[in-house]
Amino acid sequence: MRTSWADSVANSASENAAPASSGNNGSLRSSRPAYVPPHLRNRTPSADLPASSPAVPSQANDRVGYAGPAGGSRWAGGSRPDYGRPGYGSGGRPAAAAAAGGWNNRSGGWERGREREVNPFGNDDGEVDSTFGEQENTGINFDAYEDIPVETSGENVPPSVNTFAEIDLAEALNQNIRRCKYVKPTPVQRNAIPIILAGRDLMACAQTGSGKTAAFCFPIISGIMREQYVQRPRGPRTVYPLALILSPTRELSCQIHDEARKFAYQTGVKVVVAYGGAPINQQLRELERGVDILVATPGRLVDLLERARVSLQMIRYLALDEADRMLDMGFEPQIRKIVEQMDMPPPGRRQTMLFSATFPKEIQQSLTLVFVETKKGADSLENWLCVNGFPATTIHGDRTQQEREMALRSFKSGKTPILVATDVAARGLDIPHVAHVVNFDLPNDIDDYVHRIGRTGRAGKSGLATAFFNENNMSMARSLADLMQEANQEVPAWLTRYASRASYSGGKNRRTGGGRFGGRDFRREGSFTRVTDYYGGGNSSGGGYGVPASYGGGYGPGVASAWD
Numbered sequence: 164m165r166t167s168w169a170d171s172v173a174n175s176a177s178e179n180a181a182p183a184s185s186g187n188n189g190s191l192r193s194s195r196p197a198y199v200p201p202h203l204r205n206r207t208p209s210a211d212l213p214a215s216s217p218a219v220p221s222q223a224n225d226r227v228g229y230a231g232p233a234g235g236s237r238w239a240g241g242s243r244p245d246y247g248r249p250g251y252g253s254g255g256r257p258a259a260a261a262a263a264g265g266w267n268n269r270s271g272g273w274e275r276g277r278e279r280e281v282n283p284f285g286n287d288d289g290e291v292d293s294t295f296g297e298q299e300n301t302g303i304n305f306d307a308y309e310d311i312p313v314e315t316s317g318e319n320v321p322p323s324v325n326t327f328a329e330i331d332l333a334e335a336l337n338q339n340i341r342r343c344k345y346v347k348p349t350p351v352q353r354n355a356i357p358i359i360l361a362g363r364d365l366m367a368c369a370q371t372g373s374g375k376t377a378a379f380c381f382p383i384i385s386g387i388m389r390e391q392y393v394q395r396p397r398g399p400r401t402v403y404p405l406a407l408i409l410s411p412t413r414e415l416s417c418q419i420h421d422e423a424r425k426f427a428y429q430t431g432v433k434v435v436v437a438y439g440g441a442p443i444n445q446q447l448r449e450l451e452r453g454v455d456i457l458v459a460t461p462g463r464l465v466d467l468l469e470r471a472r473v474s475l476q477m478i479r480y481l482a483l484d485e486a487d488r489m490l491d492m493g494f495e496p497q498i499r500k501i502v503e504q505m506d507m508p509p510p511g512r513r514q515t516m517l518f519s520a521t522f523p524k525e526i527q528q529s530l531t532l533v534f535v536e537t538k539k540g541a542d543s544l545e546n547w548l549c550v551n552g553f554p555a556t557t558i559h560g561d562r563t564q565q566e567r568e569m570a571l572r573s574f575k576s577g578k579t580p581i582l583v584a585t586d587v588a589a590r591g592l593d594i595p596h597v598a599h600v601v602n603f604d605l606p607n608d609i610d611d612y613v614h615r616i617g618r619t620g621r622a623g624k625s626g627l628a629t630a631f632f633n634e635n636n637m638s639m640a641r642s643l644a645d646l647m648q649e650a651n652q653e654v655p656a657w658l659t660r661y662a663s664r665a666s667y668s669g670g671k672n673r674r675t676g677g678g679r680f681g682g683r684d685f686r687r688e689g690s691f692t693r694v695t696d697y698y699g700g701g702n703s704s705g706g707g708y709g710v711p712a713s714y715g716g717g718y719g720p721g722v723a724s725a726w727d
């Protein structure tokens with residue numbers, strides 16, 4: 164079972180309380196500067212520090228927890244204990260400083276005396292105006308931007324801001340914004356920055372050259388500065404970035420890296436870039452010096468992950484720049500691997516941001532319809548999804564007509580892209596763009612099943628259907644296996660086994676053993692060929708849960724749908 168992110172942080176905290184000199188690879192560490200996390204850089208050694216740091220309470224890492232006390236700046240410090248770790252050499256700050264300062268006290272810069280941070284602004288090292296004055300900006304025509312309509316969707320979207328001063332960013336970051344001569348935020352920045360700072364996931368579509376890079380970099384940098392207490396494991400060669408920015412090309416990665424280094428200058432947050440087509444050794448050396456934000460192309464990142472030189476275990480922010488382009492360029496397998504198959508924390512434990520100038524409609528409207536058996540089950544699943552960061556709503560027989568209509572509107576508009584429904588309420592719904600139907604509870608009747616999966620893969624589009632099967636669904640095994648066979652899909656061995664057991668015992672489903680499906684021949688009406696489903700998981704000992712997979716479907720031209 165996957166260990167939770169909070170657990171792994173707490174574990175790593177206790178594992179890593181050893182002094183720097185007792186690391187696994189002392190010689191390696193002595194030959195290169197030891198990595199120092201942002202919160203310990205530029206701190207004077209303190210005699211007040213305990214010999215070992217306390218383990219981090221898991222709650223401290225929950226992003227809900229970092230909103231800070233109401234009515235004051237989040238950065239004002241408060242009574243949060245100092246989790247500074249002595250093992251990192253320069254020492255943490257005294258607890259009293261934590262209580263008094265927050266990160267407005269950060270004098271900025273990387274760890275003093277170890278590595279000098281190159282000034283990414285050239286020789287002009289920092290005569291910065293103390294206010295966001297009317298300086299020259301970098302060529303963005305803000306007059307033209309004022310008229311650009313901005314649409315937002317989602318629940319309780321945090322309000323946009325008009326000025327950088329309104330945003331609760333760190334002073335060191337504000338200084339860099341002034342150094343960049345950004346006077347005011349662009350529309351995408353006005354809207355996206357408060358959303359990301361509020362801990363929300365985001366998909367943002369804004370035209371080229373509209374300042375998307377800063378829109379995701381500012382909140383990531385300020386978030387990392389804020390999480391001063393985050394403890395990271397220390398492998399001899401593995402690094403644990405806190406943020407990952409994926410981009411499709413070497414050029415874009417380098418550009419993001421250059422920009423991010425400016426924004427992060429003297430904040431203590433270190434940005435490293437890794438891309439393919441260039442020797443890996445130099446990039447490895449750079450990574451070994453420590454990394455908070457990793458900007459990478461997918462292929463090179465997979466390479467680094469497979470070599471165990473990078474771990475995603477501590478990722479709090481995942482930004483995909485030009486996400487659609489990455490898919491177009493065939494990076495989907497790598498992205499899936501990075502996001503789903505490595506050690507990346509699941510949604511809810513990390514923030515995910517998708518940025519692009521273009522998002523095909525299919526990407527923006529991928530609605531998921533989940534079928535459950537009971538009204539109670541619908542409510543509790545909806546609640547679970549919402550609590551875990553998946554916007555969901557529900558329709559079932561206990562909801563008023565008005566509530567059902569509202570839920571449907573919210574689903575169709577993409578505000579709540581997951582709809583949990585009981586069978587009765589969902590019959591006959593014609594909702595475009597349903598990309599995925601999940602049979603969380605399988606129905607007892609194959610007709611109902613066919614109706615349900617017919618909500619996706621409509622009008623010639625492909626669709627995905629996922630079913631969770633357990634021994635209580637035994638009576639459906641034979642019909643499901645037959646149905647899949649008819650649709651030329653591979654029938655998993657475990658389902659075949661269930662099917663034969665069900666036939667021996669006679670089966671309860673009225674269609675079992677019938678060979679052909681009685682009543683209505685859905686196949687002749689084009690239904691079977693347009694649906695694709697896959698039953699994963701499960702085993703002969705029973706009770707397994709399905710795993711989503713497999714896209715497909717589509718039906719021949721001119722074939723009418725039974726439900727359209």
Ligand SMILES: Nc1ncnc2c1ncn2[C@@H]1O[C@H](COP(=O)(O)OP(=O)(O)OP(=O)(O)O)[C@@H](O)[C@H]1O
Nearest residue numbers: 300301303345347348349371372373374375376377
């Ligand atoms: N608030 C701002 N004020 C002035 N200039 C800005 C501001 N934000 C960004 N810029 C500048 O605008 C230019 C375009 O920004 P950026 O490259 O982030 O755009 P983008 O939306 O990512 O573009 P693309 O989609 O082409 O990658 C950059 O030179 C950047 O420094």
